[in-house]
Amino acid sequence: YSYTKLCDVKVRTTVNLYAAVKFFKPPFPSRGTDYCMVAKLVDPSLDDLDEGLKCLFFAKEESLLPQIYSIGDIVRIHRLKVDNYRGAPQGNKGPGFSCLVFDGRQGAPTQPRSDSQNFTFEPEDEEKVYRLRQWVTLTPELNVMSCDCPTLADVEEGQYYNLSCQIVSMARVDETCVLFQVWDGTIPAVPFRKAELHDLSLDQKDDLAQKVKGHLVDVFIFDNHVSTALKFKPGDFVRIQNLHVAKYKPPDNEASPTDELVEFVVHRGTSFGRGLTTLSSDHPNFKDMESTAQGSNVTHERDSNVQKGNSNLNEKNSIVPEEGSLVSSSNSTDRRCLQETGTVITGHHHITVTPIHAVLTHYIPFKFRLKAQLVDYSPRDVREFCLLFCYTCNYW
Incomplete structure (x- = not known):
């Protein structure tokens, strides 16, 4: 199989691809008799992760939809049909459609989740999964391990x-x-x-x-x-x-x-x-x-x-x-x-914690939330950045 990068996906084509899940809606009943699932896919070829490929899947049974469990999961899709919906490409099931889903965490088993036992998974496929996992780990929006998950x-x-x-x-x-x-x-x-x-x-x-x-x-x-x-x-x-x-x-x-x-x-x-x-x-x-x-x-x-x-x-x-x-x-x-909570301070918990090395390699401008140990600071003398002033005598 040959696989297409998301930046090269064109409408009115059928493609095979490897990608990571940036957003998804769990399966839900459609207005008809089918179940529906929505997912947004991204990969390293995209300059902006907001430009991911939106996919809409339908199936008679919920178990026949891609078994996506978490943001950051990795998918291998064969025969994805790409159509034009409101001026943007949208992925749908094509004839012979198949999808494997892998845990996106580093070190997790590479056992795929699939609705069928009839699939091939070669060493070169495993290598693609490893490379995508490394990219997911360095991408704050996808890395569930770096996410400060609410409790x-x-x-x-x-x-x-x-x-x-x-x-x-x-x-x-x-x-x-x-x-x-x-x-x-x-x-x-x-x-x-x-x-x-x-x-x-x-x-x-x-x-x-x-x-x-x-x-x-x-x-x-x-x-x-x-x-x-x-x-x-x-x-x-x-x-x-x-x-x-x-x-x-x-x-x-x-x-x-x-x-x-x-x-x-x-x-x-x-x-x-x-x-x-x-x-x-x-x-x-x-x-x-x-x-x-x-x-x-x-x-x-x-x-x-x-x-x-x-x-x-x-x-x-x-x-x-x-x-x-x-x-x-x-x-x-x-x-x-x-533990008893004495006070609650808003720490922007909706923003994931980003490793420093990911900040240094990320595109700019962008906003980050960091948790790190203080090694040094400057200036050392408070008089270098504070100015004494008296409101009564206007003394500087």
């Missing part, structure tokens, strides 16, 4: 987040809502809504639920995401994209709670990539969770957190216990899930 401890009311977490238990609330109880090793700093579970048939992973008791957060998943949510099971790792930390508004016939609560909601629609994506247990976002589960010894029962009052789902609300009510073992006091 539940970082959330603020009114914001949207892409949250990586593990499902501990789940329940079908009604035809339009599924409840996930998840954890990520941290505890939100804001009081949040919890569902009363008495009337729900809860499916949970018992051993995990016992380990992480006190760290569970309820996520309410609505409408077109219900069918996808029901395909998960307790113990699965998931990325919830475009999760809304919304201010909870009780129904008019219900008394307002004493404290203002937030609720974690996945709304209908697919804007901004909203949806649920499966992640592997060895994903870097989960490297601290196992030690957290083993080190924490939270003794408060969930029922002690329930606050009276029915919700719009005929449930009750509660708030998490105060930090002081958490009991931990002596060797877990430094765990991030048990």
Whole structure:
């Protein structure tokens, strides 16, 4: 096979290509009977990553779509049909279309994800994957390892987040809502809504639920995401994209709670990539969770957190216990899930952390967020950059 660089892709052609995923929407039901998926592909041949190739894929079954799990994943596509859509090229499935997806992280196995077992993967293909992984690692917009991923401890009311977490238990609330109880090793700093579970048939992973008791957060998943949510099971790792930390508004016939609560909601629609994506247990976002589960010894029962009052789902609300009510073992006091937050300073968490060597090789102008150790500074003397001035006598 011969492969085309993205800078050389022309409309009304069929191409084979290797590329990295800059953006994607998880599979969602289309207006017809098919499932749909959107992805934006980039490669080193592009001067500007905003000029990537947008691809729109349709399939009768969700499993027949490219198995893209994360930004930075690498794809090998054969027989991609490129059409013109609103003056820009757009990739679609052509006759004989096939796609292999690889983990974009350095050192990850090169085992491809595919909807078929009938494919070829030669040493020269493996070399192409390695080269693209090196490029992804040096590209801040694609490198998930350098991303300062938000956790539940970082959330603020009114914001949207892409949250990586593990499902501990789940329940079908009604035809339009599924409840996930998840954890990520941290505890939100804001009081949040919890569902009363008495009337729900809860499916949970018992051993995990016992380990992480006190760290569970309820996520309410609505409408077109219900069918996808029901395909998960307790113990699965998931990325919830475009999760809304919304201010909870009780129904008019219900008394307002004493404290203002937030609720974690996945709304209908697919804007901004909203949806649920499966992640592997060895994903870097989960490297601290196992030690957290083993080190924490939270003794408060969930029922002690329930606050009276029915919700719009005929449930009750509660708030998490105060930090002081958490009991931990002596060797877990430094765990991030048990640390008390004294203040919150906005650190532009939506911008990924960039290695210095990537800054030096990046095109300019551009904005970066750095975390580095201070080696030296100048000027050394404060009098070299500060000027004394008296507003009373105008003395310089």
